[in-house]
Amino acid sequence: MQALIAQVQGMTVLAAAIIIGLGAIGTALGFAILGGKFLEASARQPELMPQLQTKLFVIAGLLDAISMIGVGVALLYTFNNPFLNAIIAAAGK
Amino acid sequence: MTTEHAVEAGHGAPATATEYIQHHLSHLRTDDNSFNLDTFWISAALGLVFLFVFWMASRKATAGVPGKLQNFVEFVMEIVNDTINSAFHVKSAVIAPLAITIFVWVWLLNAMDFLPVDLLPKLFGFLGVHKLRVVPTADVNHTFGMSFGVMLCIIGFSIKAKGAIGWGKELFSAPFHAHGFMAIVLAPINFIFQMIELLAKPLSLSLRLFGNMYAGELIFILIALLPWWAQWLLGGPWAIFHILVVTLQAFVFMALTVVYLSLAVEKH
Numbered sequence: 033m034q035a036l037i038a039q040v041q042g043m044t045v046l047a048a049a050i051i052i053g054l055g056a057i058g059t060a061l062g063f064a065i066l067g068g069k070f071l072e073a074s075a076r077q078p079e080l081m082p083q084l085q086t087k088l089f090v091i092a093g094l095l096d097a098i099s100m101i102g103v104g105v106a107l108l109y110t111f112n113n114p115f116l117n118a119i120i121a122a123a124g125k
Numbered sequence: 126m127t128t129e130h131a132v133e134a135g136h137g138a139p140a141t142a143t144e145y146i147q148h149h150l151s152h153l154r155t156d157d158n159s160f161n162l163d164t165f166w167i168s169a170a171l172g173l174v175f176l177f178v179f180w181m182a183s184r185k186a187t188a189g190v191p192g193k194l195q196n197f198v199e200f201v202m203e204i205v206n207d208t209i210n211s212a213f214h215v216k217s218a219v220i221a222p223l224a225i226t227i228f229v230w231v232w233l234l235n236a237m238d239f240l241p242v243d244l245l246p247k248l249f250g251f252l253g254v255h256k257l258r259v260v261p262t263a264d265v266n267h268t269f270g271m272s273f274g275v276m277l278c279i280i281g282f283s284i285k286a287k288g289a290i291g292w293g294k295e296l297f298s299a300p301f302h303a304h305g306f307m308a309i310v311l312a313p314i315n316f317i318f319q320m321i322e323l324l325a326k327p328l329s330l331s332l333r334l335f336g337n338m339y340a341g342e343l344i345f346i347l348i349a350l351l352p353w354w355a356q357w358l359l360g361g362p363w364a365i366f367h368i369l370v371v372t373l374q375a376f377v378f379m380a381l382t383v384v385y386l387s388l389a390v391e392k393h
Binding site: 089092100102109112 | 143146147150207208211281329332333335336337339340343373374376380381
């Protein structure tokens with residue numbers, strides 16, 4: 033029983049780490065490309081900078097979304113592990 | 126790592142870090158665990174605050190030199206107005222109040238995260254309330270409620286712009302247009318695409334806001350577990366960054382609502 037719980041906990045830790053890590057990579061690359069394009073466009077046409085900045089923030093909010101959802105799922109696994117709860121419920125029967 | 130806390134009335138101090146975290150992540154629920162009372166009452170109270178402040182500003186509005194409150198309200202209105210003008214090109218009496226409400230209300234709800242983690246739970250502990258989560262938008266029920274409302278608005282705007290029959294026809298004929306036999310073949314595929322599009326919008330809206338706020342709140346709780354000299358080092362920058370996140374998420378929710386509504390009234 034303890035071995036089973038240990039295995040589920042170990043797998044959950046890895047899963048949470050992978051979710052957060054991969055989400056972070058994607059978001060970082062996305063922000064980098066976005067920021068670079070914004071800087072290029074601002075250098076080309078400085079008079080458009082305010083409008084572009086608004087759109088920059090909108091797209092930044094969108095980029096954040098999936099990685100934040102991933103972080104939410106990973107934190108759920110960390111603090112209220114449903115897989116562990118399932119094992120404990122099965123053992124309790 | 127043990128933490129020291131003054132004993133809350135009727136409640137022992139949390140013995141472990143995990144207990145502290147889980148205590149701060151538990152909602153104040155009704156007795157049958159079916160409804161998050163803290164989310165409901167805090168969001169209602171903040172909604173009333175928003176309405177009261179804006180009503181006071183409208184009562185004292187002058188065409189001459191504006192006072193500070195009027196200045197602030199006009200600043201908010203200008204942001205919302207610019208967003209609507211850039212995205213929504215149809216006449217509508219509802220879009221502006223909707224956008225202002227979403228922006229200011231979501232900002233106020235998110236801003237509850239600026240309060241120290243233990244402040245309101247301690248105060249309410251003296252009143253006998255032992256579980257409290259103070260950020261309503263960190264409750265997935267609340268964000269889903271709001272985005273469900275936005276989805277109803279999308280459907281309502283679509284029906285108003287195209288008629289119920291027109292919208293129904295569009296559900297089966299877009300995005301793949303065809304005539305005759307192919308139209309019947311493509312109809313279910315079109316319908317599936319349209320449904321996925323319709324459901325993905327509120328889903329992403331709500332989970333984006335929830336994920337950001339939940340992660341922010343959790344990091345504040347984790348920072349609260351650190352020794353006092355480390356708290357300011359990490360908590361300071363995180364709190365400053367969180368100001369940006371709060372405003373950004375409120376703005377993105379509003380901007381996306383306006384964009385989705387503009388897509389809903391667009392005729393193909």
